[in-house]
Amino acid sequence: MKIEVLRIGQRIVRDDRVTTHVALVARSFGAHKIYMNEVNPDIEKTISDINKTWGGNFKIEIISDWKKIIRERKNTGVKIVHLTMYGQNINNIEAKIRNEDKILIVVGAEKVPREIYELADYNIAVGNQPHSEVSALGVLLDRIQQGKQFESKFENSERVIIPQEHGKNVMVNKTTD
Ligand SMILES: C[S@@+](CC[C@H](N)C(=O)[O-])C[C@H]1O[C@@H](n2cnc3c(N)ncnc32)[C@H](O)[C@@H]1O
Numbered sequence: 001m002k003i004e005v006l007r008i009g010q011r012i013v014r015d016d017r018v019t020t021h022v023a024l025v026a027r028s029f030g031a032h033k034i035y036m037n038e039v040n041p042d043i044e045k046t047i048s049d050i051n052k053t054w055g056g057n058f059k060i061e062i063i064s065d066w067k068k069i070i071r072e073r074k075n076t077g078v079k080i081v082h083l084t085m086y087g088q089n090i091n092n093i094e095a096k097i098r099n100e101d102k103i104l105i106v107v108g109a110e111k112v113p114r115e116i117y118e119l120a121d122y123n124i125a126v127g128n129q130p131h132s133e134v135s136a137l138g139v140l141l142d143r144i145q146q147g148k149q150f151e152s153k154f155e156n157s158e159r160v161i162i163p164q165e166h167g168k169n170v171m172v173n174k175t176t177d
Contacts, residue, residue, distance in 0.1 A: 002032060003032060003102075005104070006034070007023075007037075009038035015109070019043060023046075026058070027058040033059040034061075044062065054158075055157025079102065080106060081106065083137065084125060085127070107136060107137055126140060159172055159173065
């Protein structure tokens, strides 16, 4: 399944750490690309550094018009999956989403614009209590890929972790310059 993520920010105070965590979860849990608005552009370098060190080809694009992204994706058959505590219980809908070919997962930062609820093909709740876009995204990506995302290889990395029962073991493929 081709998975992209759109994070719509409306925070007056920028929250760089949460923004970075949304992108890191998207990358490490198997999404291909994230679109973000209203973010500190330094995040592009952060993700590029992570890709260089830890591999893969995860993409990030800073956008200004989130509606355009949603419309374009909808026109090419991508299903829009909006994460919201007001949506349908993830337990009842996850199997249906697993059958989709291409999805764009939308998460908010603060309050999301009302139109999203109508534009979305699925409004999904990870429980009906408020928590965080980081946790909601992680749970959804895991439910739809059923853990398979943790078996995929991140190609061309400088470093590869060799899992250990205790301690740390990191294989260094290339010397850093
Ligand atoms: C800090 S919350 C904002 C909550 C806010 N009350 C709202 O209008 O949705 C930021 C984002 O986290 C995600 N989120 C938070 N709780 C969730 C839940 N229970 N289920 C699904 N997504 C959730 C949504 O994408 C939301 O836009």
